Amino acid sequence: MRLKTTLFGHTYAFKDVKEVLAKANEEKSGDILAGVAAESTVERIAAKTVLADMTLEDLRNNPVVPYEDDDITRVDQDSVDEEVFGRIKAMTVGEFREFLLSASEKEIAAIRPALTSEIVAAVAKLMSNMDLVYAAKKMHVEATCNTTIGKPGTLSSRLQPNHATDDVAGIMASVMEGISYGVGDAVIGLNPAVDAIDSVADILKEFKEFMYKWDIPTQNCVLAHVTTQMKVLERNLAPMDLMFQSLAGSEVASRAFGINVALMDEAYAIMKERKSSVGPNFMYFETGQGSELSADGNHGADQLVMEARCYAFAKRYNPFLVNTVVGFIGPEYLYDGRQMIRAGLEDHFMGKLTGIPMGCDVCYTNHMRADQNDLENLAMMLTMADCNYIMGIPAGDDVMLMYQTTSYHDAAALRRLSGKHTIAPFEKRMKELGIFDEQGNLSTIAGDPSVFISREQEIHLRSAV
Structure with missing residues (x-):
């Protein structure tokens, strides 16, 4: 798993998946208050670049709160359908974004049991506002x-x-x-x-x-x-x-x-x-x-x-x-x-x-x-x-x-x-x-x-x- 990239001659290195996720987020005053936000637009783009190349397995294996410390992490991880996850775990977050924008509602529903919160949040960070509207529109939950x-x-x-x-x-x-x-x-x-x-x-x-x-x-x-x-x-x-x-x-x-x-x-x-x-x-x-x-x-x-x-x-x-x-x-x-x-x-x-x-x-x-x-x-x-x-x-x-x-x-x-x-x-x-x-x-x-x-x-x- 690669945690660094070079943009405009400068290398941006991140210590772990949690930091990549935080700095890839769109600007929010809450993240700034928490001290986890990207310090510049370029650093945000660097984090998005690193995140896009991470696999879904990388995210599954690195929850932001450890399994042994948190009951919600356990709920999330224990609910994963391992067979379905096995079919998509090698996909990168960038590829997952492309899948969601091109797939049918039925195809998205089929992989839903394999998703953890970090995967769901990661792909949202790579989407524009129009992407978020376009992808959400094809998903109906009754x-x-x-x-x-x-x-x-x-x-x-x-x-x-x-x-x-x-x-x-x-x-x-x-x-x-x-x-x-x-x-x-x-x-x-x-x-x-x-x-x-x-x-x-x-x-x-x-x-x-x-x-x-x-x-x-x-x-x-x-x-x-x-x-x-x-x-x-x-x-x-x-x-x-x-x-x-x-x-x-x-x-x-x-x-x-x-x-x-x-x-x-x-x-x-x-x-x-x-x-x-x-x-x-x-x-x-x-x-x-x-x-x-x-x-x-x-x-x-x-x-x-x-x-x-x-x-x-x-x-x-x-x-x-x-x-x-x-x-x-x-x-x-x-x-x-x-x-x-x-x-x-x-x-x-x-x-x-x-x-x-x-x-x-x-x-x-x-x-x-x-x-x-x-x-x-x-x-x-x-x-x-x-x-x-x-x-x-x-x-x-x-x-x-x-x-x-x-x-x-x-x-x-x-x-x-x-x-x-x-x-x-x-x-x-x-x-x-x-x-x-x-x-x-x-x-x-x-x-x-x-x-x-x-x-x-x-x-x-x-x-x-």
């Missing part, structure tokens, strides 16, 4: 909870009715407004302001009662810590279609999230036994570049490789939803709109290549050098890349998490631009309610939540909100 997400020609959305105090009436007002815009076919999923068992149970019950009353084909979820959700299930307090947890890419970083592989195995087992959904996919995970450095758990690796390891972790549980909250952590990790766009495309591609049903929270924090145009550019590129789903939030401004993301209107506009539709049973119900017209576009009554509100409910909501 999953079924109550409904099926990820079918070609669909763009789904998560209805995120967050409330600053978890007031149920206020939350349900947002739910009704979101559904009236045709948002929520991926999930009705709330980030709770308070991680409390009774509150989580009450909100889950309200979501489920609304779904039953109005025959809305979707899934319910409250994005509390996994241990809180486990207690809700153990005490049989509320129906739960999807179980949620944020993931990190190392055992050390996972510990900061209050989880490890053993706990997630336990959570998966209890959810499988007690879930209220009907399909085989009932887990929901969120990730985002930079969380491992925040938790001092990056092990000297770059944030893109650590993010790829999150997807290997997620794949263990056959999830229904996974999304990167791409610009949520802030400028320390993704400095501006350019870096945010690049990270969103990388994460979406890596998730699909790993084999998980990938979406994206196209977002940024208010102290980043990014704006609405950056957000919309990434949303349009991800739609072109056949991203499974995005977020839907009133006016795109979350009143509880205090960040900017995609609105109810954005989801409708992206579907209109791309000719995509919501999940079929959801679309059928929206047409029955008059929210969609016969073409699946928003009707003249869209955005009017009064279709769901009786006079008594309206009086109660106005007094509460």
Whole structure:
């Protein structure tokens, strides 16, 4: 394995695979903060040149966190299909890039069981933004909870009715407004302001009662810590279609999230036994570049490789939803709109290549050098890349998490631009309610939540909100 190259009369030598991977990454403020980034554009190109000539076997044999030290490394390495890996291990990363850009979806799916996180991240580093869109578009990963997400020609959305105090009436007002815009076919999923068992149970019950009353084909979820959700299930307090947890890419970083592989195995087992959904996919995970450095758990690796390891972790549980909250952590990790766009495309591609049903929270924090145009550019590129789903939030401004993301209107506009539709049973119900017209576009009554509100409910909501 060669770890050096000469460019413009200067020899660039790297100490190990981890350094090559880090310095081959596109510029990210998080890698600079971690002290692992290339010091110049030329050094970055040198690292990419060395990486392109590495074999997939080189990457398999050199995980960025040792097997004996990390439970996620063990999950990743132990999942490899050795027979399939034997067929591709001599391929270089450069050759693998060419394969992904030229191969069919079926051919890519056939080699997917042989891939480790380092392989997935390495090939992303050699791709342009257009490469990432082009390759991701040919990979579709479907999953079924109550409904099926990820079918070609669909763009789904998560209805995120967050409330600053978890007031149920206020939350349900947002739910009704979101559904009236045709948002929520991926999930009705709330980030709770308070991680409390009774509150989580009450909100889950309200979501489920609304779904039953109005025959809305979707899934319910409250994005509390996994241990809180486990207690809700153990005490049989509320129906739960999807179980949620944020993931990190190392055992050390996972510990900061209050989880490890053993706990997630336990959570998966209890959810499988007690879930209220009907399909085989009932887990929901969120990730985002930079969380491992925040938790001092990056092990000297770059944030893109650590993010790829999150997807290997997620794949263990056959999830229904996974999304990167791409610009949520802030400028320390993704400095501006350019870096945010690049990270969103990388994460979406890596998730699909790993084999998980990938979406994206196209977002940024208010102290980043990014704006609405950056957000919309990434949303349009991800739609072109056949991203499974995005977020839907009133006016795109979350009143509880205090960040900017995609609105109810954005989801409708992206579907209109791309000719995509919501999940079929959801679309059928929206047409029955008059929210969609016969073409699946928003009707003249869209955005009017009064279709769901009786006079008594309206009086109660106005007094509460």
